[in-house]
Amino acid sequence: MIAIPEPLIVANWKMNGLIHEVVDFTKKVDGKLKTFKHKAEVVFCPPFQAIAKASESVKHNLTIGAQDCFAAKRGAFTGDVNPAMLADVGCQYVIVGHSERREHHKETNKDVHDKVLAAHDAGLKTIVCIGESATQRRWGMTQAIIRRQLLESIPKSVYADDIVVAYEPIWAIGTGKTAKNEDIEKVHEAIRNLLLRRFGEAGQGVKILYGGSVNKKNAKKILALGNVDGVLVGGSSLKADDFWEICQSCP
Numbered sequence: 001m002i003a004i005p006e007p008l009i010v011a012n013w014k015m016n017g018l019i020h021e022v023v024d025f026t027k028k029v030d031g032k033l034k035t036f037k038h039k040a041e042v043v044f045c046p047p048f049q050a051i052a053k054a055s056e057s058v059k060h061n062l063t064i065g066a067q068d069c070f071a072a073k074r075g076a077f078t079g080d081v082n083p084a085m086l087a088d089v090g091c092q093y094v095i096v097g098h099s100e101r102r103e104h105h106k107e108t109n110k111d112v113h114d115k116v117l118a119a120h121d122a123g124l125k126t127i128v129c130i131g132e133s134a135t136q137r138r139w140g141m142t143q144a145i146i147r148r149q150l151l152e153s154i155p156k157s158v159y160a161d162d163i164v165v166a167y168e169p170i171w172a173i174g175t176g177k178t179a180k181n182e183d184i185e186k187v188h189e190a191i192r193n194l195l196l197r198r199f200g201e202a203g204q205g206v207k208i209l210y211g212g213s214v215n216k217k218n219a220k221k222i223l224a225l226g227n228v229d230g231v232l233v234g235g236s237s238l239k240a241d242d243f244w245e246i247c248q249s250c251p
């Protein structure tokens with residue numbers, strides 16, 4: 001029997017936050033986790049420059065992650081950061097394939113695939129982001145896009161335990177528009193079926209997060225949906241109190 005995964009709540013600060021702000025947030029959320037009643041894992045992904053300080057500030061159960069990595073092990077890649085470097089500053093997770101990376105840096109499924117492999121080699125778990133654009137949705141292509149992104153982004157050699165999948169419809173990110181609950185359930189069910197086909201029974205244990213305008217008001221309903229094992233939160237994670245309310249919305 002594969003146990004139902006405990007919820008995973010992830011704060012993605014994107015390109016926001018100076019070190020003092022990151023440390024302040026880390027201490028607040030980590031301090032609250034000391035007496036957290038819910039069985040859930042909470043991950044904070046600050047911007048690169050503040051990761052080390054965030055890791056040093058953790059005393060309890062807050063987990064630190066990064067927002068991206070480069071796939072090469074070392075070499076002449078000016079400005080890039082590899083997964084071993086992230087592990088070195090205390091990261092346990094790395095987000096890969098976020099739609100903002102795909103859009104602004106032209107990252108492909110193959111790039112995401114290579115990043116997952118590299119992260120796996122360095123002992124990091126990856127949060128693999130997938131999701132359709134507004135146009136793709138209008139054309140009824142959501143399921144096909146999700147399927148392709150998932151199949152092409154997950155390397156053959158990784159295990160179910162190594163990855164988390166985040167479904168983030170692009171049109172819902174930072175827009176205040178959340179996908180309808182029934183649509184979230186439908187897509188998450190399709191993702192679950194693909195994971196079961198890919199990993200066998202172990203696919204049941206892969207966490208599937210929803211992301212896209214999650215806030216303290218809608219988090220509880222979203223977290224209660226079938227096959228939703230957590231949320232990836234951008235804008236609403238920037239204030240510790242709001243993010244903490246989202247953490248407390250876990251079933």
Ligand code: PGA
Binds near residue numbers: 012173213232236
């Ligand atoms: P949002 O961002 O919560 O601001 O919509 C989510 C994300 O991009 O991960």
